[in-house]
Amino acid sequence: MVVATAAVLAGCASVSAPAKGSRTVLQHEVYPSGYEVNVIRIVLPANTNSPHHEHPGLESGYIARGSVTISIDGQAEHVLRAGDTFETPAYAPHIVKNGPAETEIISTYITETGKPVTKALP
Known part of the structure; x- marks a missing residue:
């Protein structure tokens, strides 16, 4: 289930294999319980799409400016605009x-320590 303040999910952050645009890691913490947190700033150029991907942990985000359409496998598309927040469950292809x-x-x-933030899918 995807929950959002004004819509649903998002995220095309990929620290290991970025598509177009830029990504800036704003915070990285390793927790003693075996989990780590990455806060990432994602900048998407106009008229671009992320690759089909998933995150091996929870994603929670905020649209700082602009707007995107999110397509999560098995769900209707959702539009997120500046000011919207969203949450994507682990392993939700989108x-x-x-x-x-x-x-x-x-x-x-929020992922297990050592797991990638993003995994590309076919």
């Missing part, structure tokens, strides 16, 4: 589609 303007997303990922 694609993020950006429109005619650059979009900035701040996403927090």
